[in-house]
Amino acid sequence: MRPTESKQRKKAGPALTRLWTYMIILIACAVIPLALVFGVEFIQRGNMNEAWMWLSSNPKLFVMNALLDFFVFLVIYALVGRLLPTIALSVLLLSVMSFISFFKLKLIGEPFFPWDIFLNKESMNIAPLVTTKSAMLRIGTMLGVVVALLVSSFWLPRLRLGWKTRIVVGLAAVFALYSFGVNAPWASRVMYQMGASEIVWNQSENYGNNGMALAFTMNVKNAIVPKPEGYDEPSMANLAQSLKTQAGVQTASAKANPFSGQQPNVIFIMNEAFWDPTLLPNVTFSEDPAPTVHRLQKESTSGYLLSPQFGGGTSNVEYEVLTGQSMSFLPAGSVPYQQYISKPVPSLAGYFEEQGYKSMAIHSYEGWFWNRENVYREMGFESFMSKDQFNNPQYKGDFISDDEVTNHIIQQVDSTDKPMFIYTVTMQNHGPYDDNRYGGSEVQVEGDLTPEAKNTLETYTQGVKDADASLQKLIDHFTETGEPTVIVFYGDHLPMLGYDFDVYAQTGFISTPKSEKWSLDELRRMRSVPFVTWSNIDLPKEEVPVLSNSFLGAYMLDHMGMQLPETLAYNRELSRKMPGLLRNLVVDANMQMYSDVPEALADDVSNYRQLQYDTLFGKQYLAKYIDSPYLQQTAMPNYNQEFVEKPADSEDDLDGTLNASEKGSP
Template structure:
């Protein structure tokens, strides 16, 4: 009898029947929570399993951020259910998508120290998926294998549980039309709510912002990883979908902008009274050297040789110093944007993380330094895909007439590489520029923009017989992968050092004036040991720069460097005004403003953007301002002139990027010859 009861019990447990509505609700909550845990896994670099469960468990401690995540993820899950009308199929898709997303999050976190942001979707849709595959970390195969195992387990679970459910659909009606309309109406309403919610999340005091704030949301927009970790992956991503460009500065009006024009026109007149040259008298070359920086400045690291003796010597004899970078291991386009536009990321709203992808595509006015030159005389070179960071379309807006990349129509040549690296060498990139210079029309001057790729991540032991050795000075040895990455990068930097000197030597042979602005955009994301210490933040955000002119320009580089204002530290938004000072060239009212600001504030960048920028002294969301000794400026304690200059900067940048363009029809951006 007991055996028969047991068998009957088993048959009952395994029997198939219609699941009740409450059963669906319970399973909906379980799958939704599992999806949230999986998504959190990808943004936790330490103890990912514990921290992912702990994120949800915070609810029992009176911290309800996970409820915001539950809402966003749940609505997407609900839409899947309505579209498929199959609860278990939708659950399987939801869990699988969560696994795929978390793997992508992990890969980006390892390589770039930041999470996936909406701007990355433009990058992927531009056809860069093959490039992303080249940037996979060393443990990619293991991670993908584990992800596949998890997907198999969750799929099996959904199949087993779903097999017991005999309901033919979540929404069922005998009339097919009614059933279909009901489902899609529910899906459309849910999508409308989700879109409305997401598109207003970044606006203070909006209904959705108030909603998430009520449940404990505290944006950490200076750091996408910290924001995802603290507030949830979906919440952190969604708040960047419709970013605010800038808050309107106090006192912004047409009259205020007219006063700014008048003020800095007078300043430009005063500056120009002592200047004898024009920027456009020379060909100017801006060189963004990918990841170039001095490894010897990395705390706790020692190399067996100096990898940049030639650039070090160049820096000692011209305008040069350290550039404060907003990026670490990535963020190239932001530094490039600041250098070309003179705008600062410090002034933008934190949710605007990538101007090239979030601002420029929809901008109607994009003033950049190259526009000072004759139309058709602005050239850009980038030995990589043209659609990376939407450069192809953005450069057209900037006024570049030609753009040479690996893609047609203008294909960059030569395309030589070094060792086993797939990236075009700096020597080849410099050769492409030199070949173009030699073809330039006599008597004409040009603006060149070059963004190199040789030292781009990853650093996979490209160079045979690499004699450079890296070691830790902290007592904790470098891991094998970190040591290999550092030594590979250092060898690449040494090649850049020599090729850059050779390039300047070739420019010295030309019988036309040429000036160069050279800068490293950010450090490579290779210093994992140093990055663990918050005290190393500043050192890991300082790259090298110099401004140099060839013999034909008639400029004494040494004298220009000795007399340069606040050159020890800078940020890329000041490059154009520094170039004008170096060349003794006349300035526009805008450049006169930048020159005045740089005399008071040597460098400025936005608030922290990843963990290693642990500026604990700085309130959340406040930008970084350094003096000429590299020390933090407390804006609240700054003199009135500095405060006014910073306020004027916000007015100028707001008008250009988000305001009414009152400056557009003035001579604010023009130089009086």
């Protein structure tokens, strides 16, 4: 062989190697995203057949999802620079997102949203729910694949990209993902041509139709709440004038105060997952698990609240009740406590403080959960008693008992000279309910249920029985002392009774476990939570068939003959025209149901949306034109001072107060 031929072969060797390297990389870039999409959809949908049916029925959407996964793959490749670790990290990232979406859909009917990324400690709350054998097997398989790829990368060719190529590829991929996320015009055209159709009002259907990667990306833009059409200072000035006129009319025709000039304690108790299990058809109970609630439904004002949540998201219900604002105007799956409330906002707490009350929040769980310890300050609460302020409390199951919470409500009222507004959130009956936490139930359930479903329902029902008893204990105390008091008792949402709404489906409460296929009547049933009231001063008895949580505060102030600030007066008037408002369910005054706001109510709802936007995101024009302490609330300067100085009530103090109340002491 001549020297020149040898040199040519030596030069051709590296060139051929580079060619094969680039060919393998190109093949991987084409195949891996397709495999990732199928794997993600298999995990999210729960079985191979549904994933294949979606793929074969929606080839364009499949390609669109693969394109988005391709850009994610490129971003990781640009950062890592080696092919096999990039594949491993891509599998890990997208699989984890898909597992989260799968479990969220199973548990509460909602998929994984972009803003869920910011739920750090809160996300651990569902950890016990995903440790079943089948779940651990799936997760273990995914982790096994990731580990195998990472180990293989030490022996197989590294297939690197040069740093210049990595910079160009990475920046191009980030730009593409950003464009799709913010719905840039060119990206919007691509998604439209590929058959994307965003279903904002039903996110489980949105993810099911479009695929997880595409639906997740389309939701990115929803993290920013857009300004409502027509929102500006002149329009808010006109609305302010209308509100002042309307509030004046309501004041002139207001109900007489039934408390003869006294200020009653006002106690809201939002009992965790409280619902009436006797509403389930085709099952019977060995005894009435909620005799107090059922009696109050006959004797006092009561009805059903339309909750924006199912199975979780307690803080969103608090948000609606305390502020009078609606989750319907915020992105699906968002959490205002985490995302939006970082400055003072008008709330019932601030309203009662202006009336001379002491406002206190009580929650028998961690104060940091859902950012409550900060949010309650911005809402104008004077104090927040969290789990840390419960000294040596009684537990039932994994959580502080409802009875213990009742004891602390009594102790706080009896030890405070001022009338009190207390907003209480309990924890005892938090799911899941397949843990046999009580070692057996006092209430036995009979019906055509699987053993697992029967055990779940009996465990939940025992929690209902305890909650009902704690309410009766509170009523007994104020009946005995005679101190003017109003109690409002309700649940935040229906309980999650097994995966795929298992107990509800087995009993026939719903026709299908597929929430996107529910009728409007089924949707209403799955969001309707009973509420009851009690007072030791006669109040009018009213039956309320449906009322959104966002209207509850205004309704109760009006019911008690208290003067409503302008925005809550608007809520009260709107609730008479449209008592029910959810993202995908509207109920009008004639109890007609709609999946969207009917034309006759569009202007009223538009005003409601503008009032909320002005308060939460806008320039607070309304406060400029309405001189109202309610609209100009500030955080209490002494917020939680009593618990900073005195971290927890002593057991002696609590026992002494309860003993005094038992003797009839005020």
